Each structure stands twice: as C-alpha cells, then as structure tokens.
Amino acid sequence: MAELLKIKSEVDEFKKEYFHRNSQAEENRQREYQAANRIQSWFRACKVRAYLSRLHKKAIIIQRIWRGFTARAGFRQMVKAAYFIMKMNFYEAMAVRIQQRWRGFFVRKHIHNYYARKSYLEGLSKKNELVRMELAELEELQKRERDCVEMVKEQTAKVYQAHRLHHLLSTKQCPGVFNSPFRPAPHEMEILLRQVKYQAPTRLDPRGRACLMGMLGPTAPSFPGTLGSPWIKTSGTCCSSKPILPPISSKKQQMNRKYAPPSESQQQFLYSASLRQEL
Template identity: 85%
Template sequence: DMAELLKIKSEAEDFQSEYFYRNSQAEEKRQKENQAATQIQSWFRACKVRAYFSHLHKKAVIIQKIWRGFTARARFRQMVKAAYFIMKMNFYEEMAVRIQRRWRGFFVRKYIHNFYARKSYLEGLFRKNELVRRELDELEELQKRERDCLEMVKEQTAKVYQAYRLHHLLSTKQCPGVFNSPFRSAPHEMEQLLRQVKYQAPTRLAPGGRACLLGMPGPAAPSFSGTLGSPWIKTTQTRCSSRPILPPIGSKKQQVRW
C-alpha cells in the first residue's frame, strides 16, 4: 500500500509539474494563439459574409432579371397596344377618306356637275364649233374670191385705162391698127377693148401721170363708169358683191358652278 501511495504521490507531483509547465507554455503562447484565432475567425467571418453577399447578389440578379422582364413585357404590351391603335386609326381614316370621296363624287355628279347636262352641252358646243368652222371656211373662201375679183377688176380697169390712152391705135376701114394685124387669125384682145372704149378728150396730166403712162391708173385718173360696158366686168362685180348672210351665233347659258 505504501508503494502505491508513493507512486500516486510521485505521479501527482509529475502531474503538477506538467500542469505548471503546460500553463507556463500556454501563457507564453496565449498572445500568439489569440492573434491566430482572431485571424482565423476574421477570415471565417469574411468567408461567411462573402458567401452571404454572393448569395444576396445572385438573388438580387434574379429579382432584377424578373423585374426587368416584367417591365419590358409591360412596356412591349403598351407599345403593341399603341401600334394596334394607330393601325386601327389609320384604317378608319383611310376608310373615311374613301367614303367621303365616294359621297363627294356622287354629290358633285348629281347636284353640282350633271354629267348628262355637261355631255349635252359639250355635244352642242362641238356642233357649234363645226358650224362656226364651216362658216369661217366659207368666209375665207368668199374673201379669197373677193380678193381675186378685185385683182381682176383692177387689172381690167388698168387695161381699159390703157385702151383709153391708146385709143388712137384703133383700126379703121382704111388702115388696120397695130393690134389688128392681117397676119392674125382673129383680132387681139386689146383691139376688142379699144372698140368698146369711147374716146374722151385728154386732160392735163396730173403729178401722178407717170404711173398712168405705165398703164396703172393714178388717184387723179378719170372715172370709166360709163365706158366700162364690158359684160365680164359687170358679172364679176355682181358675183363679188353677193356675200351670204351668216346665221346668228346663239349664246347658251353655261352651267353654274357652286
């Protein structure tokens, strides 16, 4: 028993010395271990916080994605509604324009511009135009004939005046004239004209007598109303003076436009 007691006592002393040794070692390394534990705890807490922040970031991204999708779909629905409304309004406006165009055309054709009245008016205008053109053509032809007649009368008057000036060349029973050559089968036209013109005593030559000597009557030339007994001249004057009377051009009241 004594041996066991001594053994226990020695073990207690060893335990006590070991305890004090370890306590001294622990006291020496307490500061370093405390710093290491603090560093480990800070690192662990940082890992936890970073993991939590990463988790929150992922959830925030999911929430933002869902919210942005929702807002984008809502905005797209609004845009679709606006586009559909604009399309309907454009369609309604186009249909309204077509209806107004048809109605205005019907109203104008029925109450303002009558198609059949305008057609009859244009047909009458066409007939009147043809009549006026025909009358103008006849008038032009008549004026042309009058000018030709005046030229012929002037030429015949010049010939008569020349015959008056050359009346001394008329043939006689004893001596044939210049225009009645015995070598001709028939007398010259001037010979016939000299026989029709009566002789008049010559008067004093006017300042324009040079033109008269050339065969053209001047302003002071004597009148041959009594000597122009040629039936051709009378017939020509009668035909030239007969001018047809044109029918009056009636005026038609045009259609009133509102």
C-alpha cells in the same frame, strides 16, 4: 554533497529552461493569435464578399425582370396605340369611301341628270359643227373678197400702166414695143393699150414714184370709162400723181439744151428699167 549541488544546478537549469520555454510559448501564442485573427478576418471577408456578390446577382436578376416587365408593358401600350391609330385610319378611309359613293349617287340622281347632260353635250357638239361650217363659209367668202380685191388692184395697176405707156402703142408705120413682128400674137399690154385712151402726163411727186414699177400707191387716180372691164372701179386708188413722161412738144427744147437735169435722167432710167421688166 555533490549530488545536492548537481540537483541544485539541474533545478536552476530547469527554471531557466522553463522560463525560456514559457517565453517562447508566449511569443508563439501571440503569433498564433494574430494568425488566427488574420485567418478569421479573411474568412469573414470572403463570406461577406460572397454574400454581397450573391445579393448583387439577385438585385441584377430583379432589375432585369422588372425592366423586362416594364418594357413589355410599354411595348404593349405602343402596339395598342398603333393598332388603334391604324383602325381609326381604316375607319376614316371607309367613311370617306362611303361618303364619296353616296354623294356621287346623290349628285348623279338629283343634281346632274346624266341623260340631260348627254343631250346637252350632243346639242353643243351639233352647234359647234354648225359654227365651224359658218366660220369656214365666212373664211371662204373673205378669201374670195380678198382675191377679188387683189384682181381689181392688179387690173387697175395694169390700166394705170397702160395709161403711162400709151405712147408705146403700135401704129401702121412703126410697130410698138409690145407688138413685135416676131411674136405670133400681140402682147397682152398691146391689147390693153388699144383699149385705153391717151392722157397727158403730169409731174410725179416723191410719194408716187413707186408706181413707176407698176405698184399701187395709197391714193392713185382712177380712169373711168377707159376699159370696159367689170373689175375696174370708178373710184379706185393708185398712185397719187401720174408719172412724168417726156412731152412731145419739149423734145426740141431738150435737143437745144446741152445736158438734161439729174431728176429727168433718173426718171428715164426708171422708165427703161420698167420696160425691161415688162419685156
């Protein structure tokens, strides 16, 4: 009886153990199934990622090859275009050079004759030399004429001054200003005073006062027949009026006056200054 009870208790314990172990196995099976699913998903993901990466690398290789091919083709096209442009430029330059040579040859042979041009230039140079010589001769002639006119003016001025200073001519009793006894020979003005004749002085207008210093005016009177010089013209020009000289007959009147007018004193001052310059 005791053994039966013992066996019956062992059976209950066995059932309990079996149930417990079946529940644990079920739990372990669910855990193992989830772990297997996780492992399978990870493995499959690794396989897919490896496949996608391989595909990506192959796509990159294909793109690289295609882009290199298209770039090389475009570069070849650019090289061909540049070579064509360079060749056309070279052909154009050669064509221009050929045209230049041909046109130069044609112009030199048929339009502009070299020897005719050379002869024309030689004749032109000779003509230029002749023109230069003629111009030089004309300039020399004009210079001589100017010198002659200057000499005539100077001689006329000297004659006019001699007419003005004729009262300073030396006499036997009183030697003149230009015939000093200390000179070995008489002055040039003294000789000129001996050659000209005396003329009565007239009043000088303001335009002819410049002739007091021996300068020529725009309209000076001429003195024909006074000096036998070839340089004196009968229709020459000097001051418009003769200088004012103190008349001989008016000296007593001047002595009777208390003072001289300002115009007369100014004229006397200019006259004395001209004498100083001549001396």
